Amino acid sequence: MNADPMVMKYFPDTLDRAQSDSLLERFSVAIEDRGWGFWAVELKSNRDLIGFVGLNIPTAPLPFAPCVEVGWRLRPSYWGAGLATEAARASLIFGFEVLGLTKIVSFTSLGNTPSIAVMKRLGMKEVGEFDHPAVPVGNSLRTHVLYETTR
Template identity: 35%
Template sequence: MTEIHTPRLLLRPWQEDDLMPLAEIHADPGAMRWVEDGSVRDLEQTAADLERWEEDWDEEGFGLFAVELLGSGELIGCVGLSVPADLPQLLPTVQISWRLGRQFWGQGYASEAAQACLEYALQDRGLDRVIAVAQPGDTASLNIMDKLGMSHEQDTVHPAHGHAVQVHAIDLTEFQV
């Protein structure tokens, strides 16, 4: 699996000692507010997420990276690519997403990680197009999508959770490093 370095971050494969810090993020209602139905996850669910993300790397050749602060080695969250199987109306496509611990918000880490991951998707993986999905009230994620150069493409309803989502997209011809 690939590692990506940015000025402040390392996007890397998952390690065994990532489970507890990720579980802390997943247990925070604020950090999980805009993820799927907004439910927190326990340790067992977080372990299942990690297992699924590693399987994505094996099956798809891409997936979610662990995001680590370069200075401290601290896990601050995840960023990566996935096939949004829970949104069949958008298939076939690849989605970029991110999730950071609340103490790391507002410092540009999510934008920095997402920019590096988007560059990886469009330049290294050879994808022609990437989407991102957010609920209308998730202004932080919508701002990141704007910083990435993504354009609003459509509004839809999440079939499993019943809430509105906005789909933003960027293709290779629009991407700027």
């Protein structure tokens, strides 16, 4: 999934095996430390791995930090079935009802309409744009749109 150019279209680069393993290791450590994070998502009917969805504390120095974000990345064969929205909605409920958060944000590159559509389906509201500090100046993916939802 992380090596697929279609999946990584709105990220600066695809990930090789080592980078992907290291990302998943970071997700695992966060879940061990805090009890929550970006979770692996399985199809209920056959437990096939769909991708990851969940809550995260971004490490980049974002202009609205500190914050908790909801995010998603699915294998293309599972796009178009409402699964990202279903898993993200469960994540928001967990964030508000179990963790007691008051606000959860989500952000993506300006052109990532499938991801923005998930935010809108979740009832999140657009609050503005910002330049992502981890994306190099001059890269067309640097401008991001920020959405949020409150308890």
